[in-house]
Amino acid sequence: MARVCNEGFDKEAIKHQRDFYSIAYTQNIVSGRWKFLILWYLKENTRRFHEIKLFLNNISQGSLTKQLRELEQDGVIERVVYPEVPPRVEYSLSPKGKALLPMLELMRAFGDQFGEQVE
Structure with a gap:
């Protein structure tokens, strides 16, 4: 191994x-506990930090910051800071991140098939 x-x-x-x-x-x-969900949330739209935090309502600000930094360092997401007061920061998938979407779709399909059904 x-x-x-x-x-x-x-x-x-x-x-x-x-x-x-x-x-x-x-x-x-x-x-990382939240990375798959962050990527899934970014799959169609650019999002601001606050939007991601609201979507993942149980994540701490520190954990979200850490997960986003790691994804950015790995080249999976892109971070754009706009020179405004207060600063506006937006996150989106990079081409490398978009290449992960088929894997995420397979995970979603697996969960649909075998996960607990909620009525």
Whole structure:
């Protein structure tokens, strides 16, 4: 099994277990309690921080900030700050983030099929 070190993935693991690396790479990007839901919420529209916070009403401001920063660092979302007072910040999916949408759609379909039905 490939080992992940502080600097990233072991080079030999990438070379000899590419399929494992690919799955682990994707998992590292989307791991986090709220990331899937943030991506799903951004799939059609650019959103402001407050809108995302309202959508995920149980998330703390600190957790949301952390998740958004990680998604931005991984190149999955884009953050635009407008030079206004107070500053306006908007988030949207990057092309890399849009490439994750088919996976999210499969997750939605799985949940539709096997998740609890609410009446």
